[in-house]
Amino acid sequence: MEVRVEDLAIVRGGLRVLEGVSFRLPSARALVLRGPNGIGKTTLLRTLAGLQPADAGRVVPGPDAMAYASHADGIKATLSVEENLRFWARLHGTASITAALRDFNLETLAERPAGSLSAGQKRRLGLARMAVTGRAVWLFDEPTISLDADSVALFAAAVGRHLEVGGSAVIATHIDLGLAGADVLDLAPYKAAPPEHGHDFHEAFL
Numbered sequence: 001m002e003v004r005v006e007d008l009a010i011v012r013g014g015l016r017v018l019e020g021v022s023f024r025l026p027s028a029r030a031l032v033l034r035g036p037n038g039i040g041k042t043t044l045l046r047t048l049a050g051l052q053p054a055d056a057g058r059v060v061p062g063p064d065a066m067a068y069a070s071h072a073d074g075i076k077a078t079l080s081v082e083e084n085l086r087f088w089a090r091l092h093g094t095a096s097i098t099a100a101l102r103d104f105n106l107e108t109l110a111e112r113p114a115g116s117l118s119a120g121q122k123r124r125l126g127l128a129r130m131a132v133t134g135r136a137v138w139l140f141d142e143p144t145i146s147l148d149a150d151s152v153a154l155f156a157a158a159v160g161r162h163l164e165v166g167g168s169a170v171i172a173t174h175i176d177l178g179l180a181g182a183d184v185l186d187l188a189p190y191k192a193a194p195p196e197h198g199h200d201f202h203e204a205f206l
């Protein structure tokens with residue numbers, strides 16, 4: 001399934017942050033989002049995921065094809081690792097959590113309450129969630145934060161397998177994940193022009 005983003009403009013905190021963003025992401029490909037802090041990587045991912053409307057332009061397919069792993073891991077602390085994955089699997093109508101447990105090295109932690117996991121283990125669980133969604137397009141916001149080198153490799157391998165079966169991924173990251181053939185989109189050129197009356201706020205407080 002190809003993702004098409006056409007002339008997208010996005011808003012955060014009432015201000016346009018990016019405009020004129022267009023790209024095509026064919027199936028079996030990954031796209032790495034780059035750009036300085038605050039350029040709008042998170043905001044773009046949230047818009048692709050359907051968590052906030054676009055200010056202009058369009059995204060095809062819609063959010064039902066997307067699974068989003070945000071900064072927050074979305075973990076239920078009182079449930080075990082396995083129960084968390086089963087919960088998400090049921091929510092998305094998928095049957096098995098076996099591959100997700102294995103791929104993210106969670107098998108020995110399956111019975112542990114998720115709230116007792118280390119930061120990196122929690123992150124692995126948050127990422128494993130993507131593998132039980134059955135969604136074609138995976139969206140990741142800084143997925144490697146808290147991960148050690150082995151876990152980064154696990155993550156890259158899991159994304160690689162998803163691409164092999166025709167999935168795709170959009171990943172905001174500052175590090176090189178070693179994903180073969182990933183495209184890179186630098187968002188800096190799409191920074192929205194400042195509003196014409198951008199000084200009003202400041203003046204109001206003088």
Ligand SMILES: Nc1ncnc2c1ncn2[C@@H]1O[C@H](COP(=O)(O)OP(=O)(O)OP(=O)(O)O)[C@@H](O)[C@H]1O
Nearest residue numbers: 012013014017035036037038039040041042043044
């Ligand atoms: N809740 C909010 N209210 C107002 N402005 C916000 C809010 N969240 C983010 N912003 C602003 O929107 C802009 C885009 O933020 P965003 O988080 O999308 O950037 P980013 O590229 O993901 O940054 P980073 O690399 O630091 O994670 C920034 O200028 C940020 O300060």
